Amino acid sequence: MTQHDRHRTTRRAALRAAGALALGGAAVAVTRTPAAAQTSAAQEAARKAAMQEAIRQVVGEAKVTEGKVTVDIPPLVENGNTVPCTVVVDSPMTAAEHVKAIHVFNEKNPQPNVFSLQLGPRAGRASVSTRIRLQDSQTIHAIAELSDGSFWSGSAPVIITLGACLEDLI
Amino acid sequence: MARTLINVPPKAKRGDVISVKTLISHVMESGYRHSTTGAAIPRDIIRSFAASYNGAEIFRAELYPAIAANPFISFHTVATESGTLEFKWEGDNGFAQTASAKITVE
Numbered sequence: 001m002t003q004h005d006r007h008r009t010t011r012r013a014a015l016r017a018a019g020a021l022a023l024g025g026a027a028v029a030v031t032r033t034p035a036a037a038q039t040s041a042a043q044e045a046a047r048k049a050a051m052q053e054a055i056r057q058v059v060g061e062a063k064v065t066e067g068k069v070t071v072d073i074p075p076l077v078e079n080g081n082t083v084p085c086t087v088v089v090d091s092p093m094t095a096a097e098h099v100k101a102i103h104v105f106n107e108k109n110p111q112p113n114v115f116s117l118q119l120g121p122r123a124g125r126a127s128v129s130t131r132i133r134l135q136d137s138q139t140i141h142a143i144a145e146l147s148d149g150s151f152w153s154g155s156a157p158v159i160i161t162l163g164a165c166l167e168d169l170i
Numbered sequence: 171m172a173r174t175l176i177n178v179p180p181k182a183k184r185g186d187v188i189s190v191k192t193l194i195s196h197v198m199e200s201g202y203r204h205s206t207t208g209a210a211i212p213r214d215i216i217r218s219f220a221a222s223y224n225g226a227e228i229f230r231a232e233l234y235p236a237i238a239a240n241p242f243i244s245f246h247t248v249a250t251e252s253g254t255l256e257f258k259w260e261g262d263n264g265f266a267q268t269a270s271a272k273i274t275v276e
Contacts, residue, residue, distance in 0.1 A: 081238060081239070082238040082239075083238070106236060109235075109236050110200075110202045110235075111234055111235055111236060113232075113234040113236065114234060114236040114237070115231055115232060115233055115234060115236070115237060116231070116232040117229065117230060117231040117232070117245075118229070118230045118231075119229060119245075120228065122223070122226075122228045122247055122248055122250070123228065123229065123245065123246055123247055123248070124187035124188075124246050124247055124248040125187050125246040126246075127245070127246055128231075128243070128244065128245045128246075129242070129243075129244040129245075130237060130238075130241065130242055130243050130244070131237070131238040131241070131242050132236050132237055132238055133200070133235070133236050133237065133238050134236070164200075
């Protein structure tokens with residue numbers, strides 16, 4: 001065996017070892033995710049019901065019409081810990097006709113509310129951005145209350161690869 | 171004291187819609203996580219954010235644990251007059267922080 005050959009062998013061995021490690025890592029990740037992310041069907045239904053309840057608390061008995069509200073969220077997100085989320089409401093934002101409040105809800109987090117905000121005609125434009133946490137792939141719902149008392153809604157689906165609440169603690 | 175980062179255009183024309191961006195350093199601990207020993211980590215979040223323009227409130231937000239750590243909030247307002255924009259964050263465990271930014275309106 002020449003010096004060169006010996007070098008190759010060790011390199012191959014090293015690569016093989018690295019491959020085995022990577023596979024092992026993947027196996028750990030695969031087995032870990034379902035265990036950590038387990039939300040049973042019953043739990044999911046309960047959380048959806050909680051969202052409906054949270055929406056009812058804001059809206060009351062008023063009718064919610066779909067439209068005017070745009071939820072801008074990336075369709076595929078790797079990390080559920082920080083998901084950029086923009087809500088835009090189509091409104092002239094004048095003293096006579098403006099958006100009074102925007103409420104954002106989620107379906108699958110432990111708590112249905114994401115944020116609620118109050119605006120007025122001084123906002124000039126009904127557009128807000130923030131970064132949110134999402135535990136699982138789901139639909140984000142936004143409800144806007146207009147100055148005439150009507151409620152409008154919009155929603156956007158989002159797929160999360162790694163949900164919030166799964167990160168390692170130090 | 172939490173660090174804050176505010177972005178308000180220093181100059182604007184009267185009547186312009188300006189974009190205001192705010193960021194504050196905060197863990198926003200959701201209260202749904204557990205430590206490595208299994209103990210629940212208590213909730214520690216910022217619950218409310220308010221912005222005022224020369225003393226008049228123009229924007230208010232209620233935040234929940236679903237807001238990511240280091241809350242970033244961006245909104246718009248109409249530049250009406252020169253003055254100060256004041257921002258106030260309030261949260262769990264008596265957390266309170268204020269920040270301000272000046273704007274010149276021509």
